[in-house]
Amino acid sequence: MIPSILPTYNRAPLTFEKGEGSWLETTDGRRFLDLGAGIAVNALGHAHPELVKVLTEQGSKVWHLSNLFQIPQQQKLADLIVENTFADTVFFTNSGTEACELAVKMARKYWYEKGQPDRTRILTFEGAFHGRSSAAIAAAGSEKMTKGFGPLLPGFTSYPWGTDLSDAVKDADVAAVMVETVQGEGGIRPMPDDQLKALRALCDDAGVLLILDEVQCGVGRTGRLFAHEWAGVTPDIMMIAKGIGGGFPLGAVAATEEAASGMTAGTHGSTYGGNPLGCAIGAKVMEIVSDPAFLAEVNRKAGLLRQKLEGLVASHPDVFESVRGTGLMIGLKCKAPNTDVVAAAYEEETITVGAADNVVRLLPPLIITDEEIEEAVARLDRAASRVEAKHA
Numbered sequence: 001m002i003p004s005i006l007p008t009y010n011r012a013p014l015t016f017e018k019g020e021g022s023w024l025e026t027t028d029g030r031r032f033l034d035l036g037a038g039i040a041v042n043a044l045g046h047a048h049p050e051l052v053k054v055l056t057e058q059g060s061k062v063w064h065l066s067n068l069f070q071i072p073q074q075q076k077l078a079d080l081i082v083e084n085t086f087a088d089t090v091f092f093t094n095s096g097t098e099a100c101e102l103a104v105k106m107a108r109k110y111w112y113e114k115g116q117p118d119r120t121r122i123l124t125f126e127g128a129f130h131g132r133s134s135a136a137i138a139a140a141g142s143e144k145m146t147k148g149f150g151p152l153l154p155g156f157t158s159y160p161w162g163t164d165l166s167d168a169v170k171d172a173d174v175a176a177v178m179v180e181t182v183q184g185e186g187g188i189r190p191m192p193d194d195q196l197k198a199l200r201a202l203c204d205d206a207g208v209l210l211i212l213d214e215v216q217c218g219v220g221r222t223g224r225l226f227a228h229e230w231a232g233v234t235p236d237i238m239m240i241a242k243g244i245g246g247g248f249p250l251g252a253v254a255a256t257e258e259a260a261s262g263m264t265a266g267t268h269g270s271t272y273g274g275n276p277l278g279c280a281i282g283a284k285v286m287e288i289v290s291d292p293a294f295l296a297e298v299n300r301k302a303g304l305l306r307q308k309l310e311g312l313v314a315s316h317p318d319v320f321e322s323v324r325g326t327g328l329m330i331g332l333k334c335k336a337p338n339t340d341v342v343a344a345a346y347e348e349e350t351i352t353v354g355a356a357d358n359v360v361r362l363l364p365p366l367i368i369t370d371e372e373i374e375e376a377v378a379r380l381d382r383a384a385s386r387v388e389a390k391h392a
């Protein structure tokens with residue numbers, strides 16, 4: 001008999017009742033160190049006092065209005081994003097997938113309004129993950145995500161990660177290139193700065209739009225507010241979600257005035273997107289994370305964690321191959337099955353997240369402390385010993 005929850009997930013037999021900072025407590029009282037942060041969502045950890053305050057204050061006033069009205073909380077968050085990024089304008093969604101939908105629509109509408117309606121194709125990279133909607137799975141293109149869900153939305157071409165798109169972008173039907181600045185689900189693969197710079201230059205030369213998906217790597221995760229800042233280039237359109245809501249479902253598309261120029265009144269909408277409750281929380285997250293002192297701390301802690309993880313990998317050469325990633329978005333490339341490492345970490349009351357390419361992801365809350373980093377590596381060390389014992 002089918003379970004009452006549609007069985008599309010293989011869930012761990014763990015039930016959490018409450019959380020605080022980097023810690024989660026199960027219903028039977030075990031305390032887990034959370035190095036997954038709800039897959040890069042709980043940027044400020046669990047039950048952050050300032051977010052709880054905003055949630056309860058705004059929650060006792062008004063949660064939802066619809067975009068038929070002025071929403072000051074939405075305005076505040078949009079202004080914060082515009083002030084702190086390349087963007088001139090923002091549309092709010094409830095998820096990364098919806099941000100992907102709008103990014104695709106925006107790019108195509110741009111060319112339509114420019115009198116080039118045949119420029120509809122979007123170039124992507126293999127291993128990408130942009131969500132689970134028809135557009136997002138077509139964009140990713142992998143059989144794992146698309147099998148059985150055809151006919152797929154046409155107009156996407158996927159290239160192996162790192163492919164030089166010099167020739168491809170010149171095709172007359174290309175509207176945009178869409179890429180995660182750091183691939184997340186694909187196995188924590190940062191696009192090297194020089195490649196991102198080169199891609200920006202190619203897009204400029206061909207007059208093609210650059211869409212960056214920063215759903216997982218944005219909002220302070222890499223030690224800059226948005227990951228593309230490391231390369232010193234900016235996109236035309238950017239997808240945001242996950243960390244921006246600190247746990248409240250919230251996403252956004254941020255764009256330049258030019259890229260957004262086709263999106264006039266009536267061309268897009270969302271019932272819930274930009275609701276007062278979500279945006280009040282998002283604005284608080286942005287205020288905290290965009291503070292240079294906060295980001296400096298993320299970088300310092302990322303350096304500390306990285307250094308300790310290099311030691312961990314060196315002392316368990318049969319379990320781990322290498323450390324990769326950037327900031328607090330780290331991948332442990334495994335030699336042993338990554339599922340064994342994730343399971344052994346659970347045994348050590350530590351949450352990690354699997355990814356493609358046999359990688360274990362560490363995406364801790366950005367507020368993780370030095371002591372917790374120490375503790376995390378000690379737990380991962382014991383987990384690795386468990387994996388070694390299993391495979392001995």
Ligand SMILES: Cc1ncc(COP(=O)(O)O)c(C=O)c1O
Nearest residue numbers: 095096097129130131184215216
């Ligand atoms: C890079 C990236 N884009 C898009 C998405 C889809 O976001 P959501 O699950 O909020 O729809 C994800 C989710 O993991 C992601 O990592």
